[in-house]
Each structure stands twice: as C-alpha cells, then as structure tokens.
Amino acid sequence: MPEYENFEDTLQTLRSLVDKAAQDCGQDCDRLLALLRTLEQLHRRIRTEQFEPALPNTRKGLYGFLRDIEESGGWPYIERGKLQVLMKYLLSEENSTEEKELGR
Numbered sequence: 562m563p564e565y566e567n568f569e570d571t572l573q574t575l576r577s578l579v580d581k582a583a584q585d586c587g588q589d590c591d592r593l594l595a596l597l598r599t600l601e602q603l604h605r606r607i608r609t610e611q612f613e614p615a616l617p618n619t620r621k622g623l624y625g626f627l628r629d630i631e632e633s634g635g636w637p638y639i640e641r642g643k644l645q646v647l648m649k650y651l652l653s654e655e656n657s658t659e660e661k662e663l664g665r
Contacts, residue, residue, distance in 0.1 A: 583596060604637070
C-alpha cells in the first residue's frame, strides 16, 4: 500500500476498499459470505497477534484502557449471522411465493 499521511487516511482507504468489494459482490451470497469470513479472519488475527500483546501490562493500565474502550464505543465485535434470522427470511420468502402462486 502507498504511504499515508496519517492513520485516518489509511482507515478511510480500507473502508472504501471493503465497501467496493461488497458492492462488487452484488447479490452473490457466496461472495458476500467469503468477504465476511475474510473480515472475521482479519479481525481475529489482528486481535490475537497485535492487539492483545499491545494491551497494558499493569492492572491500573488495563483498567484505564478498558474504561476508555467503553466510553468510546465499546469493544470491536464482528457479529455472526443468526440462524433464526435466516429462517425467518426463508419463511417470509416462502409465504410470499405461495401468495403469488395463489393469486393473492
């Protein structure tokens, strides 16, 4: 990647690249799932290889850091899709298809 003047530029470029990748996937669920899995893997690797080793090593330092995290938006988290949400979507699609077939 080219040199960036500051970290915010780097983050904005990253956001733009991820947004573009998602848009390029269109409605292709397999490609979108691959993108989400890649982001989750990156999240996990950054957390375990860079973030956790960089945490403060004193109780007071860790407490202050955790307090700052909570005050500034909470812990970063990538939520996994829930099977119930997918089932609800499938049932609503199934009902919609049945209604169309019955002429409702």
